[in-house]
Amino acid sequence: MFNPLKNTNRTMTPLALFVVAIIVLLSASPVLAEYADVVLNRHAEAEGVRPVIYPHWFHRIRFRCKVCHHELGFQMKVGSNDITMAAILDGKFCGMCHNDETAWGLEHCHRCHSGLPGLKTGIRGDNKAGGPGDY
């Protein structure tokens, strides 16, 4: 009968590799961020709240690019807008819509501040427009 414990190293090797492969493949299961998910963590974690996960794809179902990138003045590069909670409360950036009129208001902190700790500001998805070496 096949008993791995009584076998030599030669037959143990495949079994050990099998176990290792399972562990490695499971721990490296794919990260499935949606294309154009944006992490904003320039200020959030330093201020003691979760990083913001901004779903760009969600917003473009409801607004054309020009609304945020022309009317609201969002620069088109991640990290180039100094978005603070004070400015938002003042009706700028997200606060232009998230005011209980156009969209739900700012009492729902955790809908935006919903990210895992330690995330870096940047755009996620298959490809990024962040500079050389992304492709």
Added chain:
Amino acid sequence: MAIRSKKTQWVENKLLLFVLLWIAGSVCCFVPAANAKDVFANDGLHDPQGPSFNELQRPDAAFAGFPVDSVGNKVRWVQALRDGIITPRTNIVPDTTIKILDMDLILGNTGDNAYVRFPHRAHTEWLDCANCHPDPFKEKFGTSGIKMGAILEGKFCGKCHGAVAFPLTECARCHSVKPDTFRGKFGVQPVEKH
């Protein structure tokens, strides 16, 4: 029992190893698929402990019924807009003007690749003129110095394509005009009926 040669043993071991790794691979392909029922639970971004985690709309729900693409969000955004499947707002400020420009350009400085047909219409249905002009694209044709390398670095077209619009793996969607059959002039093209 016949004594197996070392070579036979070696082959058997390799076969065993192959079969086991194959099983391991299959198992691991299915386990994340089971977890991926809620895409946010395993996306490396959202914190499942967040108090509003369950309130957030998931992309699979948001994109249900949208025309399907093979890349990016797997949504044909321009088609979704034209077919009226989505009706994104054009403005918040009441006096913003909407300017749709139906004008194609053909860019011919493409090396060995097909020429690029750039449709203003598809872009102005989403964007304002000021989003692209005069930075990064000067209005005068042929003066912006567009290079594929710069696009790959996130400049010019790469500001959006590769980040939020269809990615740069889709060469032929832009490089769509075959040089050996193109008889026109570069730059502004006669308006086509859509």
